[in-house]
Amino acid sequence: MSYEEILGRTDVNDLDAILAITNTDVNEVIHAVRDNADAIFTWDYERSRPQLGRLYEKAKTSQWNGEVDLDWSQDVDQEKLAREMGQITTPDPNLLPNFADSPLAKWGEKEWVQHGIESQNWMLSQFMHGEQGALVCTAKIVETVPWIDAKYYASTQVMDEARHVEVFAKYLDTKLSGHYPINAHLKMLLDDIIADSRWDMTYLGMQIMVEGLALAAFGMMQQVTPEPLLKQLLRYVMSDEARHVAFGVLSLQEYYQELSEPELKERQEFAFEAAVRMRDRFLQQEVWERMGVAPKDAIHALKMPGAKPEDDLFQQLLFAKIVPNCKKLGLLDANNGWLRERFTEMQVIQFEDFVDTSDEYASLDEVAKDRELA
Numbered sequence: 441m442s443y444e445e446i447l448g449r450t451d452v453n454d455l456d457a458i459l460a461i462t463n464t465d466v467n468e469v470i471h472a473v474r475d476n477a478d479a480i481f482t483w484d485y486e487r488s489r490p491q492l493g494r495l496y497e498k499a500k501t502s503q504w505n506g507e508v509d510l511d512w513s514q515d516v517d518q519e520k521l522a523r524e525m526g527q528i529t530t531p532d533p534n535l536l537p538n539f540a541d542s543p544l545a546k547w548g549e550k551e552w553v554q555h556g557i558e559s560q561n562w563m564l565s566q567f568m569h570g571e572q573g574a575l576v577c578t579a580k581i582v583e584t585v586p587w588i589d590a591k592y593y594a595s596t597q598v599m600d601e602a603r604h605v606e607v608f609a610k611y612l613d614t615k616l617s618g619h620y621p622i623n624a625h626l627k628m629l630l631d632d633i634i635a636d637s638r639w640d641m642t643y644l645g646m647q648i649m650v651e652g653l654a655l656a657a658f659g660m661m662q663q664v665t666p667e668p669l670l671k672q673l674l675r676y677v678m679s680d681e682a683r684h685v686a687f688g689v690l691s692l693q694e695y696y697q698e699l700s701e702p703e704l705k706e707r708q709e710f711a712f713e714a715a716v717r718m719r720d721r722f723l724q725q726e727v728w729e730r731m732g733v734a735p736k737d738a739i740h741a742l743k744m745p746g747a748k749p750e751d752d753l754f755q756q757l758l759f760a761k762i763v764p765n766c767k768k769l770g771l772l773d774a775n776n777g778w779l780r781e782r783f784t785e786m787q788v789i790q791f792e793d794f795v796d797t798s799d800e801y802a803s804l805d806e807v808a809k810d811r812e813l814a
Contacts, residue, residue, distance in 0.1 A: 446713050452785065458720045459735050463624040473630075476637040479583040482591070491690045492589035495801075499596035499683055502807045504676055506607040509807075514669045516615040522556030524666045531742060542741030543733050551731070557617060558727045563661070565620035566721065568608035570654060573630040574684070575601035577646040584639035585691070593687055600680040607673055615669065625721040629714055636710075640695055644707055647688025648769070649714035652761040655681040655797070660757060675806040682804035685761060685797040692769050693798075704774040711771055712782045715762065719755050719786070759788040761797055768796040 444450050449457040465471070487493055530552060533539045547555075578601055581594040612619055622630075633645035655678060662674035696704065725735035763783055766772055772780045772792060783789045 441709055446709055447716055452716060455736060455739065458723065459725055461624045463621050463627060466621040473634045475580065475634055477580065477584045477639065480586050482586055482588055485588050487589055489587065489589040492593055495683060495687055495690065496593045496596065498802065499593060502679060502805055504807050506603050510607065510673055511669060516667055516669065518557045518560060518617060519553055521667050522553060522560065525664060536742060538743060539741045542737055544738060544741045555731055558730055559724065561616050561618045562620045562724055562727045564608060564612050564616060566623055566626060568605060568612060569622040570626060570650060571601055571604040571608060574646055574651060575605055577633055577642050580634065580642050581639065584642065590691055597684055597687065604677050611670065611673060620726055623721040623726065625717045629717040640692060641710060643688045643692050644710060645714055647684055648765050649711060649762060651681055651684045652765055653718050653758050655685055656758045656761045679804060679806045682797055682801040685765065686801040689765050689768055689796060689798040696769050701775055704771065705778065708771050708774060708779040711766055711779060715786065722755055756788050760791045760794055763788055763791040764794045764796045767792045768798065
């Protein structure tokens with residue numbers, strides 16, 4: 441398939457086409473997606489997959505309660521937080537030749553402070569929406585996966601995802617200053633994952649791609665935020681997310697060994713589409729619109745000379761979990777390295793030899809570490 445058929449545009453980095461995708465239903469409360477998959481019962485209760493069994497046991501002992509395991513009495517000063525995270529820094533016009541003639545050149549400290557606050561609200565809102573997507577997708581996996589070991593583990597993830605939605609929503613409601621609707625690119629991806637009838641596509645789209653990017657994003661934010669409640673919240677969410685991604689790797693590694701090259705090509709194309717959709721959402725176009733600036737003008741003003749969307753180091757690092765997991769599944773080099781070429785174009789192929797999540801999830805169990813210390 442061509443880029444046009446996969447993404448709806450011929451150029452992966454076409455900024456106009458990326459920004460043309462917007463959420464037209466910002467006031468929508470209920471969003472329905474037709475789930476085309478069959479619910480699968482299995483009468484084979486034999487526990488035949490030891491790795492999934494160990495993951496299931498880890499999940500049972502690593503549950504936590506967001507109401508009592510997090511200290512919600514802590515106050516959060518959003519303006520102070522934005523300043524401490526370096527979000528209130530006026531760009532240097534000498535490094536950005538397009539900045540002086542842009543609407544951002546008229547901004548003072550007040551506007552940059554508000555932009556930092558809005559960015560916090562936007563980021564946590566998208567985390568929350570993505571976690572609800574994971575909640576729905578994992579409930580679907582319980583229904584559709586044919587193995588009893590996988591059904592057992594997926595049921596624990598449903599609880600995990602409900603807890604994640606709960607704590608992100610509470611943090612937004614009680615510590616920050618507003619929600620954002622779901623980003624259009626993220627919404628498109630979640631709709632595609634839910635609508636696909638094949639159970640392994642739900643795994644690939646959610647467990648490998650969305651959860652893999654989330655694990656990396658949470659890790660980066662957890663390292664840079666000085667806010668103690670958010671830091672602990674993210675540590676605990678990451679403990680769960682590492683198991684979720686490992687669940688996808690362990691399940692699909694077995695299944696993909698049975699697929700033909702044409703079948704694997706469909707999975708490669710889906711992984712590529714998911715990667716691009718997730719990259720595109722980090723342009724934060726909704727934040728610029730709320731601040732009264734056209735997203736294209738803002739992005740153009742802050743663009744370094746000669747820079748391309750794929751040059752953004754932050755966005756590259758978000759793929760540190762996705763690329764090695766795709767390699768573990770055999771997706772990078774199937775069909776003459778089709779996905780390897782795509783990830784090379786996106787400048788993320790350098791992560792291919794990072795540790796895959798199926799080998800590291802136990803070391804990321806921050807909940808267990810805290811209980812041992814206690």
